[in-house]
Amino acid sequence: MRTALVIGTGLIGTSAALALAGRGVTVHLRDHDPARARTAAALGAGSDEAPEGPVDLAIVAVPPAHVPAALAEAMRAGTARGYLDVASVKGGPRRELEALGVDMSSYIGTHPMSGKERSGPLAATADLFEGRPWVLTPTRDTDTEVLNLALELVALCRAVPVVMDADAHDRAVALVSHTPQLISSMVAARLADADETAVRLCGQGIRDVTRIAASDPGMWIDILSANPGPVADVLAGVAADLDETVRALRALQSSDEDKRRDGAGGVEDVLRRGNAGRERVPGKHGAAPTTYETVAVLISDQPGELARIFADAGRASVNIEDVRIEHATGQQAGLVQLMVEPAAAAVLSAALRDRGWALRQ
Structure with missing residues (x-):
């Protein structure tokens, strides 16, 4: 070309x-x-x-x-x-x-x-x-x-x-791309009118779930208008799970021990099926999923702090597989979670402590 x-x-x-x-x-x-x-x-x-x-x-x-x-x-x-x-x-x-x-x-x-x-x-x-x-x-x-x-x-x-195949592709992206966008937006929409005290409690979990909710609505209307059937099919399955989970949670409020037991079983079922689905998500470079160890490091919100952590990890010959940052509410500080191969976790932890970093267990 x-x-x-x-x-x-x-x-x-x-x-x-x-x-x-x-x-x-x-x-x-x-x-x-x-x-x-x-x-x-x-x-x-x-x-x-x-x-x-x-x-x-x-x-x-x-x-x-x-x-x-x-x-x-x-x-x-x-x-x-x-x-x-x-x-x-x-x-x-x-x-x-x-x-x-x-x-x-x-x-x-x-x-x-x-x-x-x-x-x-x-x-x-x-x-x-x-x-x-x-x-x-x-x-x-x-x-x-x-x-x-x-x-x-x-x-x-x-x-x-x-x-x-084109139609198989459309069914696949409905599951792995289009439906997650809508669900992310639905969760984020709960925050729009939430009490400010509740919003200030937002941590990494809600940031992960709502990250893609920041996408352009006009662009997504175009996409979803071109693939409404497969997306609706996936959402129907999610809706069924939601209905079952709501019933299970209501049962947990019951004074009847048998109902509470059934409710706990219903919640556990959806959580375990979630575990099984998450394990199928490909890992780095599309390889089979890998379980990493997390090394959590406290950092100040100053220029160059992340670069220093990565440089110190490099000096220890440890490859950072993934990284997440959780900011402390109302403070100029945060927590950096470094994901590494299990065998490298102890090496990285020791190297970072030697260089003066504060680690959180």
Whole structure:
């Protein structure tokens, strides 16, 4: 791939453009808002000038509802040798594109499983896709050359290709992406009118659950409108669990010992099923889940503190697998939780104590 055109310079489109431009591909940028394309160009994602002729690959990075029209327009103009989109829903847009009567051999649907709570070109980074799954949904009509172009894009963005059927993809993302967004928003909505005293008690648990609730509602309306059935199916299952759990909790309030016992069993059941589901979530780099030991370190809210911790861990030859930060309410201090391989926990703890860090058990 030598040339590419990115149509839509939001978070995903600009991130892909940055990755391609950084690896020597000549990238052209187009957006319905020229100012966004100029912003992406100023960030080094390519040129907002139109290409002089057909490019190797056109990447359509617009909301799902606009994908078919944008693709059909580009195809009819002979913009590229191959065309793909990066929308988070695949089945519906593909069927709409087929109905428009375009040549489907030059098209492949794709979806990089990566994103942020923030949107727009200023949120983009060239490493957004590194190590992340990038779904490809070829059909029997997809030309081999187009599939190879898509695989090259995934490789240049340092993502991991995953081939799926389009409708199977939509059911999968309903479970692992779209439903979690709605549930996160529902939990966060409980905080909107909560008493300030309760809100001040927020810890890492509520921050973890509500992190993605900060996402742009307009963007998610577009996504959910393109995949409502599979999301509703998953939510129906969650609703059934909620109903059972509510009944179990009410039973725990009973003065009848048998009812309390049944209530405890109902709550335990959903918690244990949650344990079983959580264990299936892939770990680092998509490998099997790994149980890490946590080394908790008290830090002050001063510049360079995190860098010092990581540097001290490096001197001890310990790799930090994951990190979480819990801020102390109303204080200029916090707790950093460093996740490491079990065998490294004692080594890291000793090294940090030797360098003057205060650890919490």
